Amino acid sequence: MxxxxxxxxxxxxxxxxxxxxxxxxxxxQTMLLGKEYDVRVINSFRDNSSLPLVIWCNSPQGELGGRALQEGDDFRWTARIELWSWKADYTCTMKWESKRKRFDAFKISRDINRCGFTGKCSWSVREDGFYFSSDEVYWTKDFSWL
Structure with missing residues (x-):
């Protein structure tokens, strides 16, 4: 007994x-041992001319690869945050015409709260800069190309 x-x-x-x-x-999106975030980078140029937006991204585990994005195209992946390892920064290098910008597409210390309940972290890349949204409705400009 x-x-x-x-x-x-x-x-x-x-x-x-x-x-x-x-x-x-x-x-x-919640794993038993961590959390997943959907990261998306969108080419939101109005007139892409003949030059695409070139993107190349890296994860903590290695290269995610790259693409040449035409107007409206996107590059997406899932960022996995393991509870035992808080090293989950994903960086991307963007190139458009003569401009080049490296940025943190997902940085755990910055994005774990702002990507919020939805687990969506979206970037709209435009002629004047990089805009962030967690719902793809309301966009906030985070930084310029320079």
């Missing part, structure tokens, strides 16, 4: 197990 302490301990284990299962079901 189990003692009251053993029964309480068993109930606590069951409670935490069910909490993890239900949380994973309600928030599919």
């Amino acid at each position: 189990k003692t009251p302490k053993q029964i309480i301990f068993l109930l606590i284990i069951i409670f935490f197990t069910l909490t993890i299962i239900f949380t994973s079901m309600l928030q599919p």
Whole structure:
């Protein structure tokens, strides 16, 4: 026969197990050992002329690769934040005409809160700079090309 302490301990284990299962079901981007963020960089130029926006990105695990984005095209990936490792900065180098800019497309210390509940971190690259949004409705200019 189990003692009251053993029964309480068993109930606590069951409670935490069910909490993890239900949380994973309600928030599919939440992993059992971390969180996932959807990062998207969009070419939002109005007149791209003949030169595309060239993007090349790196993750903590290595290169994500690059693309030449025409007007309206995007480059996207999932940033995984492991609970035991808070090194999850993703950098991208952008090139358009004679302009070149390296920026943090996802920086955990900056974006973990502003990407918020949705887990969306979107960038709209325009002629006058780089705009951020967590819902792709409201955009805020974060910085210019220079």
